[in-house]
Amino acid sequence: MVTDERTAEGQMAEAQIAEAQTGEEQIWTVLATIADPELPVAITDLGLIEAVYRDGTRVRVTMVPTFSACPAIGMIREEIRRRLQTLPGVDAVEVTVSFAVPWTMARMTPTARARLFSHGVSVRREDRAGGSVECPFCGSTNTRLENPFGPTLCRAIYYCLDCRNPIERFRPPGEVPE
Numbered sequence: 068m069v070t071d072e073r074t075a076e077g078q079m080a081e082a083q084i085a086e087a088q089t090g091e092e093q094i095w096t097v098l099a100t101i102a103d104p105e106l107p108v109a110i111t112d113l114g115l116i117e118a119v120y121r122d123g124t125r126v127r128v129t130m131v132p133t134f135s136a137c138p139a140i141g142m143i144r145e146e147i148r149r150r151l152q153t154l155p156g157v158d159a160v161e162v163t164v165s166f167a168v169p170w171t172m173a174r175m176t177p178t179a180r181a182r183l184f185s186h187g188v189s190v191r192r193e194d195r196a197g198g199s200v201e202c203p204f205c206g207s208t209n210t211r212l213e214n215p216f217g218p219t220l221c222r223a224i225y226y227c228l229d230c231r232n233p234i235e236r237f238r239p240p241g242e243v244p245e
């Protein structure tokens with residue numbers, strides 16, 4: 068009898084853990100469908116989400132901003148809140164922006180880099196001497212900075228001297244404008 072109770076308790080605890088995990092996985096799945104309003108990349112691929120906690124009907128999401136002054140942060144927060152509140156069993160959604168952990172380019176997934184590149188947005192290659200800006204259209208590094216202030220604070224405009232295309236480059240936070 069004692070053994071049976073233990074087993075039942077054990078099974079219940081396992082079920083609760085499984086439910087909690089499923090709950091958080093569900094949150095991550097929803098977050099993966101939210102794109103950055105300024106970049107054609109999911110916020111999860113950009114490495115903007117630091118942590119997801121689910122406690123019953125309450126959900127807490129911690130974000131790491133790519134660029135502290137980026138006005139997109141407010142829009143993303145609202146979108147996360149709006150989308151997660153539609154999930155069944157979710158009553159309260161809290162989205163906090165954490166500055167404790169700095170966002171770095173390393174937080175971006177290869178998917179994010181590839182997506183940016185395919186949309187004409189170059190990402191500075193840290194493995195290259197001098198950090199050449201590679202043209203997403205022809206692969207040339209014969210590029211020149213045209214305007215350090217692109218359409219948003221996160222982007223700078225370059226020009227490819229080989230294929231003569233304008234290039235946008237994703238600017239990491241804290242980078243000194245050229």
Ligand SMILES: [Zn+2]
Pocket residue numbers: 202203204205206207227228229230231232
């Ligand atoms: Zn080019």
